Amino acid sequence: MTTLVLCVDRSNDVGRKAGVDTPVVGWEAVRSLVTDLGLADPEDAGVNSMLESLRVARDLSDEGEDVSVAVVSGAGDSAVRADRALARQLDDVLATDEFDSAVVVIDSSADERAVPMVESRLPVDAVDRVVVRQARDLESTYYLLKQFMADEELRETVLVPIGIGLLILPALLVYFSPAIAVAAVATLLGAALLYYGLGIDEAVESAPERAREALYSGQVSVVTYVAALGLSVVGVFLGALAASPTAGEFVATMQFTYAAVPWLALAALTASFGRLLDELIRDEGVRTPYLNLPFGVLAVGLLLRGFAGYFLEREANWDNLAVLGYRLAPTERLALFIVGGIALALVGVRIAASVSHETLDEVIDETGSGSTGDGGVGGNRGDGGRR
Numbered sequence: 001m002t003t004l005v006l007c008v009d010r011s012n013d014v015g016r017k018a019g020v021d022t023p024v025v026g027w028e029a030v031r032s033l034v035t036d037l038g039l040a041d042p043e044d045a046g047v048n049s050m051l052e053s054l055r056v057a058r059d060l061s062d063e064g065e066d067v068s069v070a071v072v073s074g075a076g077d078s079a080v081r082a083d084r085a086l087a088r089q090l091d092d093v094l095a096t097d098e099f100d101s102a103v104v105v106i107d108s109s110a111d112e113r114a115v116p117m118v119e120s121r122l123p124v125d126a127v128d129r130v131v132v133r134q135a136r137d138l139e140s141t142y143y144l145l146k147q148f149m150a151d152e153e154l155r156e157t158v159l160v161p162i163g164i165g166l167l168i169l170p171a172l173l174v175y176f177s178p179a180i181a182v183a184a185v186a187t188l189l190g191a192a193l194l195y196y197g198l199g200i201d202e203a204v205e206s207a208p209e210r211a212r213e214a215l216y217s218g219q220v221s222v223v224t225y226v227a228a229l230g231l232s233v234v235g236v237f238l239g240a241l242a243a244s245p246t247a248g249e250f251v252a253t254m255q256f257t258y259a260a261v262p263w264l265a266l267a268a269l270t271a272s273f274g275r276l277l278d279e280l281i282r283d284e285g286v287r288t289p290y291l292n293l294p295f296g297v298l299a300v301g302l303l304l305r306g307f308a309g310y311f312l313e314r315e316a317n318w319d320n321l322a323v324l325g326y327r328l329a330p331t332e333r334l335a336l337f338i339v340g341g342i343a344l345a346l347v348g349v350r351i352a353a354s355v356s357h358e359t360l361d362e363v364i365d366e367t368g369s370g371s372t373g374d375g376g377v378g379g380n381r382g383d384g385g386r387r
Helices: 014-018 027-040 045-062 081-094 115-117 134-152 153-174 180-199 199-215 221-242 251-279 288-315 330-386
Strands: 002-009 067-074 103-107 124-131
Touching: 002 045, 002 115, 002 180, 002 330, 014 067, 027 045, 027 067, 045 067, 067 081, 081 103, 081 115, 103 115, 115 124, 124 134, 180 199, 221 251, 251 288, 288 330
Parallel strands: 002 067, 002 103, 103 124
Antiparallel strands: none
16 A cells, blocks of 8 residues: 655745745655755745655654655646646656555645645545644634634624624714714624524514414414503503603602503513413413413512502602502501412412313323223233133
8 A cells, every 4th residue: 555645835835935846756855855945944834744744654654554755836826827736746746656545734724725636636544734833823713713704604693793883983983982982883793792692583583484374373362462562562651651750760760660560561461361362272271381471470560569669658758559448558568469469479370280280180081091991901811811
């Protein structure tokens, strides 16, 4: 078995710097070429590539293989002419002997493009890429960037937002201060990264298809979702009207919460009711989360309104808010809301558990009846066996 250890110099550093015509074949010829190129340019990575070729050839020879080492380079003022020169030199090397396989030694990504050319003429057992130790981090970074640029999804996720930010930054600097411009670009990049990182892009892409399927299948939840959206807008509007800017940020937030929570809770209840109806219409049984959701929404809404009312009575000096016509102290009223919220949550859990147990019992009954029938057959067989 004869192996060709081939050192590829696609940039023709050998011809330009050392003034040597290629191909160069043979151990002593390549060793002399290393000296010539090293004296011409000690910093050239091709020196390390040729030394690696000699080392690989020596190791294979020590293992008992017939080895030949050669150096080819691309000469020409364009990439096409350089590759054609490589092809001619490779044919010349292959004409010197019959080779069974090749080991290609390269030192850059440009040289790596010549590997398919070698593979079309000779089986390639290995590709040895030489990276100078002092430049390893730089070379690795280059290859990582190359792979990054080849990934279309990563380009759209990272490079497009960065490009848009760099384009609008000069315009912002012309009309606004540097602080505002930098803040706007940072906000844009942050929003873009969150948009892709949280998977919002996938939800947006699939939203029209899901809406179309819901409309064609006649789901009640489509109507209830629209109603819930309208109720949410009403709640936000009434909360904004109730919030007083002069009362302070905390009090204004509590005023907004106290006025908006009932409408927001009603919106969530409407949406969950529509989803619950869809589950019932499908005749597939109601799953536990959809039974828990209405009670959970009411419980959370009750707690939020109770805490907002408590703070308003304490901080904004509101009159005691009546509960079912009764006047209660702020602490008593808050305790009543907390107990009511916990009670609603427990009721929801109890109802969901009851429905789940009933469904489980039905499944067990159906399975048990089927097993009994099989058991009867087995029992008859057993009796028959004893008889």
